[in-house]
Amino acid sequence: MTKQDDLEQNANTSYFNLPPLDISIAFPQATPASIFPPCASDYYQLDDLVTPEEQAIRMKVRACMEQEIAPIMTEYWEKAKFPFHVIPKLGALRIAGGTIKGYGCPGLSITGSALATAEVARVDASCSTFILVHSSLAMLTIAFCGSEAQKQKYLPSLAQLKTVGCWALTEPDNGSDASALNTTATKVEGGWILKGQKRWIGNSTFADLLVVFARNTTTNQINGFIVKKDTPGLTATKIENKIGLRIVQNGDILLKNVFIADEDRLPGVDSFQDTNKILAVSRVMVAWQPIGISMGIYDMCHRYLKERKQFGAPLAAFQINQQKLVHMLGNVQAMILIGWRLCKLYESGKMTPGQASLGKSWITLKARETAAIGRELLGGNGILADFLVAKAFCDLEPIYTYEGTYDINSLITGREITGFASFKPAASSKRSRL
Ligand SMILES: Cc1cc2nc3c(=O)[nH]c(=O)nc-3n(C[C@H](O)[C@H](O)[C@H](O)COP(=O)(O)OP(=O)(O)OC[C@H]3O[C@@H](n4cnc5c(N)ncnc54)[C@H](O)[C@@H]3O)c2cc1C
Structure with missing residues (x-):
């Protein structure tokens, strides 16, 4: 796929050169995710726990994602194409390079970088994975393990997303x-x-x-x-x-x-041990992806249930739906607080591999639960990418698996808390007497 291919595909409005059906005409009662819902998921007011600089990054990233990415993401997701034209917009956010200091990198706190990750993921998980691989894996490896010459040569253009x-x-x-x-x-x-x-x-x-x-x-x-x-x-x-x-x-x-x-x-x-210091930071960032995704899911459901009516009342007025919304909201608050605490442990130099793995595995597990509830809350539209939740539901699956599957991260924490490594089956294959 070249940038030229991408431009040509943009010129076509659909596979058959017909204008795409506007979901808001086909289904007028609820607003699709191309007009992104306001943030209702920050119920315990995370801003009170972060610095003014970190709040400012959060708001800057949120505005860009809602205005620039939300209107186009469903189409690109559906076609499995990458929107190359948004790379300069993501570069202008100055979040690539995250915590790296110098070499044209933003030198954010890990909390600031985590909040940026969540805000990108809230609107589109694929965009957050694109940045995470580029920034928290490729750039961080060069920053931690590269020579001075390699850092000077490669990091400045990577930080601006002029190179990927x-x-x-x-x-x-x-x-x-x-x-x-x-x-x-x-x-x-x-x-x-x-x-x-x-x-x-x-x-x-x-x-x-x-x-x-x-x-x-x-x-x-x-x-x-x-x-x-x-x-x-x-x-x-x-x-x-x-x-x-x-x-x-x-x-x-x-x-x-x-x-x-x-x-x-x-x-x-x-x-191989040298990859661990990179994975320690990137696992914190990966843990903030399902937090952001779950926030977006909750925000979408919250708006949808107030807009859509059945039996003469908004869906939000039914007790069972309220209970589901509150269940999701509780999950999101717990995820945010664990993610925030992981950042603080990292900042104070106390975070262990087991703590990072527990954060990634548990948060992803709760995000899957949250997405499943959200999917059913939207009824039939819960399987349409246009209303975000179905797309987010699917996007969580690879996140549950990459950077260590749920099982492998559980075993890393298990080894830390018990002192027993159980990654490899016992060497002996002798059968026990049953
Ligand atoms: C969308 C996506 C993006 C990715 N991006 C990258 C990338 O940019 N760079 C990169 O290097 N990799 C990337 N990966 C790879 C990812 O890290 C691996 O998929 C992941 O580590 C799991 O490996 P696997 O798929 O081979 O599964 P397997 O290792 O084959 O595991 C299969 C199942 O067995 C379980 N299992 C395996 N070993 C054990 C054990 N000892 N005890 C208990 N259960 C076990 C696993 O938990 C899993 O459920 C990506 C993967 C995906 C899906």
Whole structure:
């Protein structure tokens, strides 16, 4: 998919050159999510817990997402296309690079960066994944593990979203067990030869720069490399037919004897453990995605139930519907408070991997519950992307799975609180007497 393709597709109003049916004409009683609902989900007033600067970022991102992204997101999601024309608008928000200081990056607090993530996700989860992969994975790896020269060369344009990054760890044979990865890096004169495959890599079909992890054939340890778009031997093919995050362009990557110069090896990645400090920050950010998504779902349901009438009364007047709304609202408040506390633990240097994993896994679980209730509250329109909830319902599925599945994050916390690692089945295969 090139930018030219994107422009050409925009010129067509629909697949058959007919104007798309306006949902507000077909269903006049409730406003679709292209006119985004006001925020009613911040019931416990999170702004009281954050600084004026963090509040300002929140409002700036909210305004941009509601005005620029909400009107177009359903169409792009439905077509599984990426809206390249919004990249400069997202770049102007100055949230890419998040907590990174210097090199043209915004140097936000982790709370400010988390709030920005949630505000993007509230309107569109795919946009938040696009930024998260670029910022909290690719850019952060360069900031934490890159040389001074690499930071100066790559971070300023990434921070402005003039260039886009992606982060390639997962492989076809190694998902949850990512540390067993098979892609190899072999030292040759002046550089390295990378060979292998990667799977699911967000933004990879158009990214200017790929952060790739590979096994050093001399040390058997995991190393990191910066691979530039169009390097000979590199191909990225879009994964089709996803049911969630359909705007995100996930790719299967093939690395066929790709030569990487010594200057593009990340000196700070000497083993798999070096990815942990990146994942610690990115898991906090990922935890704020389902918070934002759940806020959007609640906001949509809150407006819809007041607009839509049945049996001569607004849906909001029925006791069962009120109970469901309150259930969702309680979930959202608990998610926000856990997410906020994670940020504070991180800021004070006290956050443990188990705490980050519990935050990501529990918040995502509650978000799924919230989406399921929201979906039924909207009746038939609960399965239409136009009213946000069906789209958000689907978008939560990959988020439940990436950056460590619910199970793997539970096991990380389980190991921390019990002292027993239970990722691998017991080595003995002896049968017990039943
Ligand atoms: C939309 C999307 C975007 C993604 N983006 C990226 C990206 O940008 N970069 C990247 O590197 N990766 C990315 N990923 C990959 C993602 O991180 C993996 O999908 C995830 O780690 C799970 O791996 P898997 O899909 O191979 O599942 P598997 O590892 O095959 O797991 C299958 C099931 O088995 C369970 N399971 C596995 N091991 C255990 C165990 N020890 N104990 C108990 N249960 C277990 C899992 O919880 C899961 O339910 C993305 C994935 C998706 C879907």
